[in-house]
Each structure stands twice: as C-alpha cells, then as structure tokens.
Amino acid sequence: MSDRRIHIVAAVIGDHAGRSLLVRKHGAQVFQQPGGKREPGDADDLATLARELREELGCELVAGSASLLCRCSAPAANEPGYVVEAVVYVVQVTGTITAQAEIAELHWIDPAAPDVPVAQLSRENILPLL
Numbered sequence: 001m002s003d004r005r006i007h008i009v010a011a012v013i014g015d016h017a018g019r020s021l022l023v024r025k026h027g028a029q030v031f032q033q034p035g036g037k038r039e040p041g042d043a044d045d046l047a048t049l050a051r052e053l054r055e056e057l058g059c060e061l062v063a064g065s066a067s068l069l070c071r072c073s074a075p076a077a078n079e080p081g082y083v084v085e086a087v088v089y090v091v092q093v094t095g096t097i098t099a100q101a102e103i104a105e106l107h108w109i110d111p112a113a114p115d116v117p118v119a120q121l122s123r124e125n126i127l128p129l130l
C-alpha cells in the first residue's frame, strides 16, 4: 500500500504588527506556511527549513532562532487523498523577503482573521496557536 503521508517542515514568520506570512505556490488556490519536504541532503529539520526559506522567500534563517511550535497534520492542500504531517517552528529571518520563482504570491495575515483562503493545516492547527 502506498504511503499517503507528506512530511514537511514549516515556518511561522511574524512581523512587529503581529501578522504572519503565508505563501501561495503557482497552481495552488490556498495560502500555506513557508516550508516543504525534507531532501536527502538536509542534515535535519532546520536545514530543510533554511533551504526552503531561501528557495521560496530569498531570505536566511537566523541561526538559533527556531522554536518548536507544534507537530500537526491535516488533509494536504494540493494533493487529494494525502495527509500532510508537519513539524512547525517559529523562526526569525534576515534579508529581504521576496517571492522566489516557485511562489505565486506572498501575503501577511492577521492569524485571528485571515483575509485570503488558507490551507486546512494552517487554519485549524497553526494559526489558532499564534
């Protein structure tokens, strides 16, 4: 039987106004946390996160800034029949955040009142913790 779980490492990035950054990938309808799947060359979760933040946002994870928020799961936003299982860290980043090639759109939301469609994992498991 095939494994219908997608394991990801995800980031919560906040600003001084209490807003939180979400991304929408090309072809996706909903916004989700920055982050992604671990690759074989990644030493650990934070290496995955640093690579994904660079690839998606063009910024750098500040060493030592990551704090585990939660582990959670939900139906995957873009892969019908799959469940996403996430390890979620609150992180600080440095550098200018800019949508890189794989990202269609960035959006800062009020976690208590998102004004864009948000993936279930974020909506039900992550944003309520912020």
Ligand SMILES: Nc1nc2c([nH]c(=O)n2[C@@H]2O[C@H](COP(=O)(O)OP(=O)(O)OP(=O)(O)O)[C@@H](O)[C@H]2O)c(=O)[nH]1
Pocket: 006, 008, 010, 032, 033, 034, 035, 036, 037, 038, 075, 076, 077, 078, 079, 084, 119, 120, 121, 122
């Ligand atoms: N990164 C991320 N993925 C999520 C979230 N919520 C959620 O359902 N997913 C699901 O997990 C899938 C895998 O994430 P991803 O596409 O960001 O991973 P990746 O960059 O490593 O993949 P790729 O290199 O194959 O494009 C997404 O397509 C989506 O269906 C979320 O908050 N963040």
